[in-house]
Amino acid sequence: MDFELPEEIRALKDTVRKFVDRELIPLERKSMEGLDLKPEVRASLEQKARDLGLWMLDIPEEYGGMGLSMLGQVVVWEEMARTIAMPPRGPGVFGPEPMPLLFTLNDEQKQRFLLPVLRGEKRTAFAQTEPDAGADPGMMRTTAVRQGDHYLINGMKRFITHADKADFFQLVVATDRSKGSRGGLSVILVDADAPGVKILRGFEKVSGDVSYQIAFDDVKVPVENLVGKEGEGMKNAQTWITTGRLRQAAGGLGVAQRCLELATAYAKQRVTFGAPLSDRQAVQFMIANTFMETQLGQTYVYQTAWKADNKKLSRHESFIAKIHCTELGFHAADRCMQIHGGTGLTTDLPIEHFWRTRRTFMITEGAVEVMRSVLAREVFRMYT
Ligand SMILES: Cc1cc2nc3c(=O)[nH]c(=O)nc-3n(C[C@H](O)[C@H](O)[C@H](O)COP(=O)(O)OP(=O)(O)OC[C@H]3O[C@@H](n4cnc5c(N)ncnc54)[C@H](O)[C@@H]3O)c2cc1C
Structure with a gap:
């Protein structure tokens, strides 16, 4: 078994991380106009993304994209979630984002619906x-x-x-x-x-x-x-929702990592009652728990994405990834907020934004309770 990311995926992860650090984090709280990026910010970021070769990453090659694997997509979503400079539910800056369902259309439907989306003419x-x-x-x-x-x-x-x-x-x-x-x-x-x-x-x-x-x-x-055919609605919807679940899971990982960066930095420099917060067991436990859950989640999400690429993914595995990592994203933001005290509640830092947005992912595209119920049924079947 080899648990290392393939070389080209590691390089991609590194490129996106630098893009986020250099181009997006400095724009936090300044990039948006209403629900979308300011037009001039969008144009500039899209050009930078093109220059870095980060364009139409997940679009299949036959449609002019880079045909990135699910594992590759997961590391991109993970890194992009480290910033609040982007709209929480898209659109992003790596080109058109047709939902996977559109690739399942017949040829005539693709002409009318998929291709205009790829050309940026329709949403x-x-x-x-x-x-x-x-x-x-x-x-x-x-x-x-x-x-x-x-x-x-x-x-x-x-x-x-x-x-x-x-x-x-x-x-x-x-x-x-x-x-x-x-x-x-x-x-x-x-x-x-x-x-x-x-x-x-x-x-x-x-x-x-x-x-x-x-x-x-x-x-x-x-x-x-x-x-497709009448009655295939749930099957069709799943093509999008499974990808959506992995996207949400990867997002939780990215948020947890940024929260670890922020929380460790603050805890090391903030002194109360004669000692830095990093010396306090209560704070150490919050940091350690977030770190453990992130490590476990990352290994699982990468494995899940690899299974999706190799047609080995079962539905309950995408549920586990989504439940663990959406809860992780929210809990990481919550602990990070607690460690920062009043500063964590302000809009000077991205924490409150992570806290608000990550809460929604425990409900959308499958509430975590519903997924746990389905998972439990699967577990009962496995142990009969
Ligand atoms: C920001 C945002 C964006 C969204 N975007 C879209 C979109 O683009 N397209 C779209 O179609 N929908 C969208 N939704 C809707 C979203 O998918 C639903 O809110 C979600 O599926 C839950 O449905 P509901 O809100 O009706 O909750 P309900 O069905 O009323 O469920 C309420 C709660 O009950 C609990 N629950 C329900 N069933 C069970 C069970 N069997 N066992 C245990 N607990 C249970 C869960 O805690 C659940 O959160 C969006 C929602 C939000 C918040």
Whole structure:
């Protein structure tokens, strides 16, 4: 067994780390305008990323990208999460970010939906959650009823990120409500300006993200916009969600590492009652726990990514990575905040931002309790 990262991935990790240290950390609290980077900041960072060869990293080579492996993507996400200069849920600065689902489209759909995203002409959002169907998509009420050559869609989606900027939605709908998430859901591509699609309101989240509620009222969509076959919605959604889980896990690792940098530096120089904080056992335990959990998480996430690259990944492994590392990211920020005292609560440092944003990842793309339940069922099966 060889636990070293391959040479080219180590070099990539090093390049992204330097990019973050030199270009992004100095811009923290200055880079954003509303929910996105300032246009001039985005243009400059994208140019620097291109110059460093960090462009379209995860896009398959046949589409002009670098075809980076999942292991490579994980180290990039890990390093990028060390900074708060970027929007917490994208878009990033390494080129267009089509969700993996779009690569599963048929050729005609790719022409209409994937290629414009790759050319930077269109943006998209993934819309699954509803007011009455979040953790349990089987409760979904948005229906698509086939009528000849089109579907008629009615329903409501909630908490959809980037809906305001999307040109089309990857919409999860019930094509057979009696089957729920066991073959009753499908994904349909819906133009955001189709008659009957209406953004009702935005919800501002603790992370600063805004996600939207969207009504679909007698929206007519050609049957050609169905992704795959009817009933494959959950399978299709998983192509994106598994990648999303590893991305969130890698993000937790990156945050934990930055928090270790900040917390150790502060604890060494801050003296109370005649001794530096680094001499206090209570502080040492917080640092040691964060370090241990980070080391364990990193080994597991890299292994999980390697398994994904080698088609050996099981669903419960991506759950373990996501649960461990999203909780790690939040706990690392929380401990770092505690060690910094009042300074940790200020916006002078990135800690409170990490603390707010990392909290959301314990809920989105699979609440940790739901994943633990599924994991427990798997464990009971393993030990019969
Ligand atoms: C910032 C942000 C961005 C988002 N972006 C998107 C997006 O782009 N597209 C999209 O489709 N959705 C998006 N969502 C929605 C997100 O995926 C849902 O919030 C999430 O799936 C949970 O659904 P819910 O909020 O309806 O919670 P509920 O389903 O009401 O669950 C509430 C809580 O109950 C507990 N729970 C539920 N079921 C169980 C169980 N079986 N066992 C134990 N505990 C359980 C969990 O603690 C859970 O957090 C976003 C949410 C946020 C906060």
